[in-house]
Amino acid sequence: MKKTHDNVSCAGKLLRRTFYNRDPREVSRDLLGKVLVRRAGRRILAARIVEVEAYLGTDDPAAHSASGRTLRNAVLFGPPGLAYVYFIYGNHYCLNVSCLPDGVAGGVLFRAVEPISGIQSMARARGINLKVRNGNPDQKSLRNLTSGPGKLAQAFGVTRERDNGKDLASLTSDLFIMADDCESPEIQLTSRIGIRKAVDLPLRYIVPGNPFLSVATVRPAKFQ
């Protein structure tokens, strides 16, 4: 079913702050199919959002904001539409966008995107040599560019120093999100990935069947 959401402007429009000033679950749902854009000098990096996770704020044990505001997570408590970037496992950055009004915590984690343009730049940033088949990049190496939160952050050159607190709802920013059509993609809800708490909550939003989804699509059947 194709449907438009009346609070989203279509046809190549920047997502405004009101878009993010909602429950992270609604923002997550509506972010699927939108386009993440990085302006790097004359170059444009663009990729379609195919996988996100909602983090609900102080009531969500798995959220960074669960135990209150700290220096690290302050952006999650700030105004909506700002980039929250954190460093994880000594190796990776992850990109989020803050939701809900100033003073109320909440956010959405970007987990996987599908490259649209700037593919060579993304490959360079990832340190990946794109294999070419019949003149086109090999599907497997293409997929490896952005099929995970750490991967997409690296492909887009996202770091905490550079991007944390950046306004994604401003065209003057070099990092923002656009809607390039009025059709909403098919959406599926699953449990979140890589967390220890609140693992059963269905807060991961994916475009089912998209080849760029992160590798871990199902939580292992481990429990205690």
Add this chain to the structure above:
DNA sequence: TTATAGATTGCCT
């Protein structure tokens, strides 16, 4: 093809 361990930094207790 799937499972597991190691890397490596900064934030919070």
Add this chain to the structure above:
DNA sequence: GGCAATCTATAAT
């Protein structure tokens, strides 16, 4: 001091 919203290489099947 412990651990984390991950990725990759390597081992095992």
